[in-house]
Amino acid sequence: MNNVTIKDIARICKVGVSTVSRAINNDTGISEETRNRILETVKKYHYVPNTSARNLGAAETNTIAVLVYSVTNIFFSSMYGMFQTELEKKGYDYILHSVKDTQDIVAEGIRLVKEKRLKGIIFLGGWIDPTKMRLEDIPVPYVFCTVYQDIELPKSDSASVGIDDIEEGRRIVEYLIERGHTRIAIIGGVEGDRATGAGRLRGYREALEGAGIPVDERLIRHMKKNLEEFTAKNGYAVCKELLETGLEFTALFCVSDLTAVGAYRAIYESGRRIPDDISVVGFDGIELGDYIEPPITTMHQPRDQMVIETVRVLTGMIDGTSRAEQVVLKADLLERASTRRL
Amino acid sequence: MNNVTIKDIARICKVGVSTVSRAINNDTGISEETRNRILETVKKYHYVPNTSARNLGAAETNTIAVLVYSVTNIFFSSMYGMFQTELEKKGYDYILHSVKDTQDIVAEGIRLVKEKRLKGIIFLGGWIDPTKMRLEDIPVPYVFCTVYQDIELPKSDSASVGIDDIEEGRRIVEYLIERGHTRIAIIGGVEGDRATGAGRLRGYREALEGAGIPVDERLIRHMKKNLEEFTAKNGYAVCKELLETGLEFTALFCVSDLTAVGAYRAIYESGRRIPDDISVVGFDGIELGDYIEPPITTMHQPRDQMVIETVRVLTGMIDGTSRAEQVVLKADLLERASTRRL
DNA sequence: TAATAACACGGAAACGTTTCCGTTGCAAGC
DNA sequence: GCTTGCAACGGAAACGTTTCCGTGTTATTA
Numbered sequence: 001m002n003n004v005t006i007k008d009i010a011r012i013c014k015v016g017v018s019t020v021s022r023a024i025n026n027d028t029g030i031s032e033e034t035r036n037r038i039l040e041t042v043k044k045y046h047y048v049p050n051t052s053a054r055n056l057g058a059a060e061t062n063t064i065a066v067l068v069y070s071v072t073n074i075f076f077s078s079m080y081g082m083f084q085t086e087l088e089k090k091g092y093d094y095i096l097h098s099v100k101d102t103q104d105i106v107a108e109g110i111r112l113v114k115e116k117r118l119k120g121i122i123f124l125g126g127w128i129d130p131t132k133m134r135l136e137d138i139p140v141p142y143v144f145c146t147v148y149q150d151i152e153l154p155k156s157d158s159a160s161v162g163i164d165d166i167e168e169g170r171r172i173v174e175y176l177i178e179r180g181h182t183r184i185a186i187i188g189g190v191e192g193d194r195a196t197g198a199g200r201l202r203g204y205r206e207a208l209e210g211a212g213i214p215v216d217e218r219l220i221r222h223m224k225k226n227l228e229e230f231t232a233k234n235g236y237a238v239c240k241e242l243l244e245t246g247l248e249f250t251a252l253f254c255v256s257d258l259t260a261v262g263a264y265r266a267i268y269e270s271g272r273r274i275p276d277d278i279s280v281v282g283f284d285g286i287e288l289g290d291y292i293e294p295p296i297t298t299m300h301q302p303r304d305q306m307v308i309e310t311v312r313v314l315t316g317m318i319d320g321t322s323r324a325e326q327v328v329l330k331a332d333l334l335e336r337a338s339t340r341r342l
Numbered sequence: 343m344n345n346v347t348i349k350d351i352a353r354i355c356k357v358g359v360s361t362v363s364r365a366i367n368n369d370t371g372i373s374e375e376t377r378n379r380i381l382e383t384v385k386k387y388h389y390v391p392n393t394s395a396r397n398l399g400a401a402e403t404n405t406i407a408v409l410v411y412s413v414t415n416i417f418f419s420s421m422y423g424m425f426q427t428e429l430e431k432k433g434y435d436y437i438l439h440s441v442k443d444t445q446d447i448v449a450e451g452i453r454l455v456k457e458k459r460l461k462g463i464i465f466l467g468g469w470i471d472p473t474k475m476r477l478e479d480i481p482v483p484y485v486f487c488t489v490y491q492d493i494e495l496p497k498s499d500s501a502s503v504g505i506d507d508i509e510e511g512r513r514i515v516e517y518l519i520e521r522g523h524t525r526i527a528i529i530g531g532v533e534g535d536r537a538t539g540a541g542r543l544r545g546y547r548e549a550l551e552g553a554g555i556p557v558d559e560r561l562i563r564h565m566k567k568n569l570e571e572f573t574a575k576n577g578y579a580v581c582k583e584l585l586e587t588g589l590e591f592t593a594l595f596c597v598s599d600l601t602a603v604g605a606y607r608a609i610y611e612s613g614r615r616i617p618d619d620i621s622v623v624g625f626d627g628i629e630l631g632d633y634i635e636p637p638i639t640t641m642h643q644p645r646d647q648m649v650i651e652t653v654r655v656l657t658g659m660i661d662g663t664s665r666a667e668q669v670v671l672k673a674d675l676l677e678r679a680s681t682r683r684l
Numbered sequence: 685t686a687a688t689a690a691c692a693c694g695g696a697a698a699c700g701t702t703t704c705c706g707t708t709g710c711a712a713g714c
Numbered sequence: 715g716c717t718t719g720c721a722a723c724g725g726a727a728a729c730g731t732t733t734c735c736g737t738g739t740t741a742t743t744a
Contacts, residue, residue, distance in 0.1 A: 003456055005730055016694040021732060029692060048456035052397035053730030056699045061394075071426075077419035081440060084413075096438050098426060114345055114390035232633045265633045291574045291607045293635050347700060358724040363702060371722060395700030398729045 004047045012045070013038050024049060051093075061117040063093040064314065067109055068124040071098035073230060074258065075284050075303075076124055076146075082307040083122070090315050092119070106134055113140055120314045123147070141317035141324075145310040146196075146301070159317060159324035161310045165196055168299050168331040169203025170210075172281050173253055175297075175333060177211045180342030181251040181279060184208070184219065187238050187263060188255050190229055191222040197229075200255040200283060218247055223259075230255075235262025243270045250279060250342060257282035257289045260296055279339035285332070295336035302329055346389045354387070355380050366391060393435075403459045405435040406656065409451055410466040413440035415572060416600065417626050417645075418466055418488075424649040425464070432657050434461070448476055455482055462656045465489070483659035483666075487652040488538070488643070501659060501666035503652045507538055510641050510673040511545025512552075514623050515595055517639075517675060519553045522684030523593040523621060526550070526561065529580050529605060530597050532571055533564035539571075542597040542625060560589055565601075572597075577604025585612045592621060592684060599624035599631045602638055621681035627674070637678035644671055 010017045015034065022030040023038035041047075055061045066083055068076050080096055087094045095116065099108045109121050121142040135142075135158060144160040176184055186204050189197015201220070208215050221238050223229050235254060242252075243266060252267075254260035260282035267278055274280050274294055282289055285300025309327045316322030352359045357376065364372040365380035383389075397403045408425055410418050422438055429436045437458065441450045451463050463484040477484075477500060486502040518526055528546050531539015543562070550557050563580050565571050577596060584594075585608060594609075596602035602624035609620055616622050616636055624631055627642025651669045658664030 003730095007730080010694095017731080018695080018733075019693055022693085025732085031692065034692080046452075046456075048453050050398070050459065050730055051457045052394040052403075052459065053699090054732075055394035056392070056398055056701085056729090057731035057733080058699085059732080071423050072420050074416050074419070077416070077422075078414050080419075081413050084440060085442075098423060110388075111390055114388075115393045117392065117394065232630060236633065261630065261633045264635065265637075268635055287574060288603065288630075291578065291603045293606065293610055295607075349700080352724095359701080360703075360725080361723060364723090367702085373722065376722080392700055395729090396702075398699090398731085399701035399703080400729085401702080 003050075004045045006047070006049065009038065009041055009045065009047050013041050055117055061093070061119055062091065063095060063116055063118050064120045064122065065095040065097050065109075065112055065116070065118050066122045066124050067105060067112075068096070068098050069102050069105065070125060070228065070230070072228075074286055074288070075230075075256070075301075078286070079124065079145075079303055079307055082304055083311070086307055086311040090311065092315070106138065109142070110137055110139070113138070120318050122310055122314060141314060143310050143314045143317075145306060157324050159313050159326065161306050161313060161327040162329070163299075163301055163331045164328050165199025166203040166206065169200030169253075169255070169283070170207040171203070171331075171333060172283065172297075172299050173204045173207035174211070175335075176251045176253070176279065176281065176339065177207060177213070179279070179339060182213050183216070183249040184213075184251040184253060185221065185242055185247075185249040186219065186253045186255070187221045187223070187235060187242070187259055189223055190225050197223070197255045200253075204253060216247075218245065219249055230258055232258050232262035232265070235259030236266050237262070239263035239266035240269070243267070243272075250277075251339070252278055252280045254280065254282050257284045257286045257296060257298055260298075261288070261292060264292060275338050275340040281339060285334055289334075290336070294338045296338040297336045298334050299331040300334045301331050305329055345392075346387045348389070348391070351380065351383055351387065351389050355383050397459055403435070403461055404433065405437060405458055405460050406462045406464065407437040407439050407451075407454055407458070407460050408464045408466050409439050409441055409447060409454070411441055411444050411447065412467060412570065412572070414570075416628055416630070417572075417598070417643075420628070421466065421487075421645055421649055424646055425653070428649055428653040432653065434657070448480065451484070452479055452481070455480070462660050464652055464656060483656060485652050485656045485659075485666075487648060499666050501655050501668065503648050503655060503669040504671070505641075505643055505673045506670050507541025508545040508548065511542030511595075511597070511625070512549045513545070513673075513675060514625065514639075514641050515546045515549035516553070518593045518595070518621065518623060518681065519549060519555065521621070521681060524555050525558070525591040526555075526593040526595060527563065527584055527589075527591040528561065528595045528597070529563045529565070529577060529584070529601055531565055532567050539565070539597045542595075546595060558589075560587065561591055572600055574600050574604035574607070577601030578608050579604070581605035581608035582611070585609070585614075592619075593681070594620055594622045595625075596622065597625050599626045599628045599638060599640055602640075603630070603634060606634060617680050617682040623681060627676055631676075632678070636680045638680040639678045640676050641673040642676045643673050647671055 006017050006020050010020045019030060020038055023035045064087055070076055084094050099105050112118055118140055120140050123142060123144045144158060146162045147160050188201040205215055221242050223234050224237060252263060254263050260280055263280060267274055272278055282296045282298035285298050289296040289298050306329060313325055313327060317324060348359050348362050352362045361372060362380055365377045406429055412418055426436050441447050454460055460482055462482050465484060465486045486500060488504045489502050528543060530543040547557055563584050565576050566579060594605060596605050602622055605622060609616055614620055624638045624640035627640050631638040631640050655667055659666060
């Protein structure tokens, strides 16, 4: 009934506990022979080291936490498995933790560090606004993953991995412009936020200005704050409002694919067709975008590469082999069937 | 730099460590006055109890783990937040853990129990086949959530919460039959599996047989084993194959909404229309189903209620206030626009 | 051959809590 | 006035590891 402990193994093998510890941790200072003998006993008696005791006894733990806000958002949840794989590959324990409020994510991180003796933190989510955070209070290395790179921000030495939202936002709007569109609407993030959505919105403005097309502020729409951001539901509600204004536009840029899914619905309900009446582009490149009707043209974020880079940067900082760096990855323009040439 | 420990607080307050422990744990045997004094100091010095030490020192922990296989599947990931809320409400710590292989999920559970001294386990995922598991080896209470209820299984005393897949599968096929369909295809789970998909497939057979419609085995299709189950990608591949056989059918039952999303694409690519040429029904009732074109008629599983029930049953078993029970919830038929009357 | 280094291992402290038990002071009961 | 009981607290063991240090044995070197 009671669990077998390291002492039991030691007693059975007639060795000291430290020897058992050396065996199971692949430490030096032990002969191959006794190691094998101990490992066999471990297996035989189904011994599993207790994590709490391990973390307490060791000078430091091996735990890295991923803190995420939109735990349910498919864009992020599709990365959990990758993080686990990548971190375990490097020998780290992995904790996934979701926070309920974007405001206190740093406080939550600090609490976790103390509580679980974290070795590092990965903040997952583009919604994070580093300017609102007391980053200097975080006592362990951390990396922002998929975070907004805002050139207006005070030069931060925080490590981050993501795409250039402004640049990539501009690219996809330029794609529309090249196809003859001048009346282009946008559904961006929550108003006033300086997160992901804001960067893509800025790219939108830059693209229009670069082409000499006047920006019509009425075509710029924002997510509802009361709803969870970047959901189909939100996209539907906002797009419906936009359509009901009666404003003319031939193209729509949704700053996330899930938003676009909702926008699709609103457009269909209004009796319009995609891309015949309205061309739509999305952003993110979730698998789903290839299956909706019509498949959506979008900027694909290299999620797997992001995970790999995030883990690489963070573990490098933990090892001391590398310093904080800002990794900016390229997005791919996935040209599908949701746009047409005017 | 170094973290403040309970000893520091004790020293500062000029009390013993046990008194501090009593204060932060709301224990008895301490005066209101000293408790407040200690709590203030705790706040002032940002003291946070170390989880490892706590788990080690305490006779038992307060941790419940959710073990999930398809960590990325939107149906399950949409429940993570609810589980966290519900468990925290009852004062439990919550760990989300994904396993990479369905085979060793029990072994993984047992390992976790020892490693983290779990108090209970929630197995999340309909794909679980209890007959393949050595459940008797699990030393703590556990509940299967959204698991397949198979009447053929040996009467198990395992706790579970879910819907009756056979019954609900039958209902939605009957819905199609009532609307005049007799040539009904199905995309089920992986062949040979006794999990979720198998139950719904059986419901499909029962509905046809009940209506005196002969079952055409060629219209029964299964997921590819090499792909992850219940994805749009898988649904697309299987549906495409089905269409290429040239077999006649007027309706298609996809045993998950995500599968249906992929099937939609295959159907569109073949030049057919929904529901004009083929009526499609799904299963699960994910939000997305309301946004695809056309919105899909489906059986909605009450996920929030499932979470609440699962936590209720499990905590009841842990407290000893209730025994293992099998909770069977009703699904709702959501009638939308993907089917037509023949 | 003697001194030294390397290796294999055991003992015990340390990690930061909880919890049991013992002690003190004080009020209540006879 | 003496016991009894209780509330409030302190001390210390215990939880299961890791890690430091010490010791004995064996291999290497001068």
